[in-house]
Each structure stands twice: as structure tokens, then as C-alpha cells.
Amino acid sequence: MFSSIEKSGSVQIVKRNFSWGEDLTRIIRVVENHFEDFNGNGFYPHPQEEGLQRELLAIPTLRDLGEAIGSQNVRGVAITDLGLSHLSEAHRNAVLYAIALTRGFPTSTDQRTKRVAWDVRAKKVDPQTARFTTFSERVGSAEMHTDSSFYPMPEEQFLLYVVAAARCNGGESLLIDVNDIYQELQKTREGRIAYSLLTTREVPFRVPAVYAAGDDKVEYYLAPVFHHDGGLKIRWRYDSIMKGLATRPDLSSPELVDAVELVNEIVERDAPRFQRHLPDDTLLWADNHHTLHGRAVYTDPDRHLIRIRISNTPNARRIGPSGISAD
Numbered sequence: 001m002f003s004s005i006e007k008s009g010s011v012q013i014v015k016r017n018f019s020w021g022e023d024l025t026r027i028i029r030v031v032e033n034h035f036e037d038f039n040g041n042g043f044y045p046h047p048q049e050e051g052l053q054r055e056l057l058a059i060p061t062l063r064d065l066g067e068a069i070g071s072q073n074v075r076g077v078a079i080t081d082l083g084l085s086h087l088s089e090a091h092r093n094a095v096l097y098a099i100a101l102t103r104g105f106p107t108s109t110d111q112r113t114k115r116v117a118w119d120v121r122a123k124k125v126d127p128q129t130a131r132f133t134t135f136s137e138r139v140g141s142a143e144m145h146t147d148s149s150f151y152p153m154p155e156e157q158f159l160l161y162v163v164a165a166a167r168c169n170g171g172e173s174l175l176i177d178v179n180d181i182y183q184e185l186q187k188t189r190e191g192r193i194a195y196s197l198l199t200t201r202e203v204p205f206r207v208p209a210v211y212a213a214g215d216d217k218v219e220y221y222l223a224p225v226f227h228h229d230g231g232l233k234i235r236w237r238y239d240s241i242m243k244g245l246a247t248r249p250d251l252s253s254p255e256l257v258d259a260v261e262l263v264n265e266i267v268e269r270d271a272p273r274f275q276r277h278l279p280d281d282t283l284l285w286a287d288n289h290h291t292l293h294g295r296a297v298y299t300d301p302d303r304h305l306i307r308i309r310i311s312n313t314p315n316a317r318r319i320g321p322s323g324i325s326a327d
């Protein structure tokens with residue numbers, strides 16, 4: 001399926017070496033048959049997603065691609081020259097939805113519209129309202145984080161597809177393996193204390209106010225930053241934790257704040273990271289429980305990516321909101 005280009009830490013960079021042939025048309029036809037409208041080309045979690053998944057997995061190229069992504073045994077895979085750039089927005093997003101469905105169950109990014117395929121690009125915003133935009137809706141950098149960190153069931157995986165890379169030498173995609181954060185923390189006494197605290201204590205992750213159900217109600221979710229479950233996992237969003245601790249001082253302490261600050265320094269500065277300018281028509285698959293992601297500074301307002309979050313659990317069995325457009 002792939003020609004290997006290089007491996008950078010736990011991220012594999014490959015190039016597509018298969019032909020989609022007639023299967024691209026078959027995929028689009030199956031998806032079209034299940035969606036009366038494409039929901040603004042964003043789709044939504046299909047009510048019969050397990051049946052649709054089975055139908056799509058009968059298409060050999062799609063099945064093999066899903067298996068190839070899963071068999072890399074890495075935390076991220078970037079597939080260049082995916083071969084979708086000639087498609088219309090609706091058909092391209094249909095294929096991306098189908099690829100996501102081979103790996104699990106795509107979730108809604110937006111609770112109001114239920115969109116699954118989310119456009120990551122700068123919005124043309126009025127400076128007056130700029131404070132309401134999120135990482136995915138503005139130029140600049142995005143701090144390292146895991147998606148849906150403030151909800152009960154962060155999705156296990158996500159896909160990013162590059163429609164138009166930044167033309168300004170910026171906007172590189174960043175990934176950090178949780179094991180590299182752990183290794184950094186083990187180097188110092190303060191680091192070992194921080195790791196121990198953030199493994200045993202739950203911290204409040206504040207839900208960004210603009211997305212919380214009621215503006216007058218502060219919402220947060222309690223969870224440890226590090227968690228062992230068949231390997232070390234992480235849940236991280238620095239601003240959400242700091243705001244959570246500010247609203248729940250009873251859960252805070254100077255030691256805990258020091259631990260959060262230390263991890264923030266490590267993830268923003270010290271830990272080794274995958275940092276790559278992904279070209280147009282690249283698909284990045286990443287593990288949202290074992291890596292942090294972010295992006296480097298960019299200024300090109302035409303940079304455009306599509307993001308789809310994927311749960312290992314069907315949507316009908318998920319607990320809590322399935323995600324938000326932030327991050």
C-alpha cells in the first residue's frame with residue numbers, strides 16, 4: 001500500500017503506492033447512498049454507522065488502506081500523495097469519512113451542526129469577535145494538546161487531511177509521543193514528583209466557556225493527566241487545566257501547579273517532537289491517547305486542513321459530548 005519514506009520517532013512518513021482505480025467511485029457511491037444530504041459536506045455520525053462500515057470494508061482498496069494504517073505500529077502515519085486532490089469537496093470529504101470509518105467511528109465536532117469533517121482554517125473574523133475563535137479557526141500557533149481533553153471519552157484517533165498547506169514556511173504539524181514526555185520527566189527529581197502527582201491526582205479540565213451548555217455554569221471534567229491502561233496515556237490541555245484549577249482552588253496546590261507548569265515547559269520546549277510541513281494531499285493519522293499534537297506558527301490565511309476525530313466506540317455507546325470544534 002505504501003512506500004516508506006522515513007520514520008521520525010514514532011511517526012511514519014509514507015507515500016501511497018496503490019491505485020484507487022474504480023474503488024474511489026465505489027466508495028463515493030456507497031456514502032452517497034447513505035446520506036441524503038452531505039450536511040454542508042461535513043457529514044454526521046450515521047445512525048447505521050456499523051452497517052455502513054461493513055459495506056465500506058467490502059471495498060478492497062479501502063479495506064486494505066485502513067488495515068495498512070493500523071498495521072504500522074506507530075503513533076502517527078503521514079501518507080503523502082493520497083490521490084484525492086482532484087475530487088470535489090463533497091466527494092473528497094465522503095472518501096475521508098469512509099477512511100475514518102474503516103478505523104473506528106467518526107464523531108461530531110460541532111454539537112449544533114453535528115459535522116464530522118471539520119475545516120481547520122482561519123476564519124475571516126472581525127477583530128471585535130476574534131477572542132471567540134479557537135485553535136482550529138485562527139492563524140498562529142496551537143499549543144500542544146490532546147483533543148476532547150475536557151470530556152469523558154476523548155476520541156482515540158484523529159485524521160488530518162491537507163487541502164492546502166501554508167505557503168509561508170510555517171504551520172508545521174507537531175506530534176509528541178507520551179513516552180518522550182515521561183522520559184524527560186524522569187531526568188530530574190522535580191520531574192519525577194510531577195509525574196507521580198499527575199498520575200495519582202485528578203485535575204479539573206475546564207470546558208471552554210464558549211462551548212459550555214450554559215454561559216452562567218462553569219463546566220469541567222476531572223481526570224488525571226497521565227493514566228496507565230495497556231501503556232501510558234495522556235490527557236493534556238494546559239489552558240483548560242489552569243482555568244480548571246482557578247475555578248476549583250480546593251483541588252489545587254502549589255505542588256500541583258508546579259507539576260503542570262513543568263509538563264507545559266517540557267511539551268512546549270524540551271521533549272523531542274515530530275515537526276513537519278505536510279504538503280497538499282497528505283493524510284495524517286494520529287493516536288490521540290498516546291500523543292500530543294499542535295502546530296507551529298503560520299500566517300497564510302489560505303492554509304486549509306480537514307479534521308475528523310474517530311472513536312473506537314460506536315457513537316450510540318459513547319458517554320458525554322463527542323467533541324467540540326476547539327483544538
Ligand SMILES: [Fe+2]
Nearest residue numbers: 146147326327
Ligand atoms: Fe487538536
